[in-house]
Amino acid sequence: MSILTRYLSFHILKNILSVLMLLTVVFSIFSVLAELEIVKGTDGIKLIPIFWLLEILLLGYTLIPFAVLIGSVLGLSSFVSTNQLLIMQISGFNARYRMNSIILVGITIFAISFVLGEFIVPVVKKFKAEIQLSIGETRDFTLTDKGFWARSHNIFFKVDTLQSNHTVIDVELYEFNNEMELLSILTADSGTHNGLAWVFEGVNVLTFKPEYSKKKYDSSFEKKLTIGPDIMEMIVHEQKDQSIFALLAYLNLAKITGQTSDDLYFNIFQKVGLWIDIFVLLVLSHFVVRASLGRFSSSKNIITAVCVGFGYFMIGKVLNQAGLVFSLPSVLVAFMPSMLLIIMIYIFKNRPN
Structure with missing residues (x-):
């Protein structure tokens, strides 16, 4: 792997992690403020710092796709605005090197996402629920009014x-x-x-x-x-917060007892879709930021990335509801955001200079 590939990859990865940390801290503050309104007693106040730490871990996992797109666009925009990317292209930094950079950054973010989602989030989610009960929330794990x-x-x-x-x-x-x-x-x-x-x-x-x-x-x-x-x-508990190993183990048990459901398959496919989206979002960021455009605007690219990122989350929520209403196949609902991102790549790739 070339020095230029490692240099670009490190710069993009640094921006992704910086954006992820910033977004996580900001959103976690709002969660803690909401929790403070229901705290009862001094024991509950003492648990707030632990609750904040748990909320940071949970939000960090949830915001990974958004941070990947924003951080990657931010890093590439800074390269273009200082003409570094243009100089790298003149020096022979072609599409193959870009793809190597995407793979390197994608594998790193995937590893972080896998560790968080499969080992940390399931434990943290249960611990957070117990803390919420301790600090004053009068709720338990009732599934429906009918039990x-x-x-x-x-x-x-x-x-x-x-x-x-x-x-x-x-x-x-x-x-x-x-x-x-x-x-x-x-x-x-x-x-x-x-x-x-x-x-x-x-x-x-x-x-x-x-x-x-x-x-x-x-x-x-x-x-x-x-x-x-x-x-x-x-x-x-929400199945999306379970590890892929726990979901597969439950799927085997559900097949034996005849209790398989579309929700279970959907949550398994959705986890795989998240891992795919990490790489798709990285590819999209390279087409959002192009050094060959006659006019370059870092702020415009960042705003575009923010809009696409919010759209990604909103479309995912809408598709979840549409899948329930229209009984759509779980695999279609789970991978539809990825397919829409690929369409966005095609649009940005073919936009006029």
């Missing part, structure tokens, strides 16, 4: 509320035979998982077959189920 449903073979598990400490509230357990005839209904006020089985409190069991009976348990009632709290949390 959370899961299935394990012929057992249907309904939970109204899933709390952060592997505790479930208001449980209903329906057990069927192979002919899907109802055998029993178990209701419980609460339950916790001890690592091996669920331990329920306030249990009532209504049995229909082989004999009808009704029994109330004053002591704890233990029952082993293949559905554990980790699987529940994977569904209740």
Whole structure:
């Protein structure tokens, strides 16, 4: 790899990381200010710095695509405005060297994104939820007003509320035979998982077959189920915040239990789409900034990049909603932003000088 390629790559990477840091700090301040409004007690105030750190990590991952485009355009614009890029082109810095630079920067940003998204964000997201409960937010992990449903073979598990400490509230357990005839209904006020089985409190069991009976348990009632709290949390927490490894593991389990969904496939495809977009956005930045144009304006290029970046996020949100409304294929919705960015590359590539 040539010295010029390394020099350009380092300059672009430095600008991308600078923009990412600036955007992350600014947006995290607004998140902390919003959280301060609901803080209760001195213990909650003490947790605010930790909350800020966690918010920085989460926002850093979310803002990577935006920072890639803005930072890359900013770096290339500074090269053009000082005639460095023009001199490099005269010295033989052709498209092949540019592609090498895109690959080098893209791999570096991909590595950062992969570490953040697959190892740090899933842990930070759960820790942040626990901190929010500690500083005063009265919310837990309820999926819908009708509760959370899961299935394990012929057992249907309904939970109204899933709390952060592997505790479930208001449980209903329906057990069927192979002919899907109802055998029993178990209701419980609460339950916790001890690592091996669920331990329920306030249990009532209504049995229909082989004999009808009704029994109330004053002591704890233990029952082993293949559905554990980790699987529940994977569904209740936003799946986009789970690692690709966790999503694939859940996909295997979902196939066994017959609970696969378009949302699960969408979140897997969306992660892959994000990694692809890193490279596509880098390519786009090189076509946004061109040294051969008769009139060059750094501010115009940066404004263009900001508009494209916001459009990227907005279109992604709109497509998510459109996919739900019109039942579009998950792979189409997940990769549509990438395809639109490729169209933008074609437009900028063929714009008149």
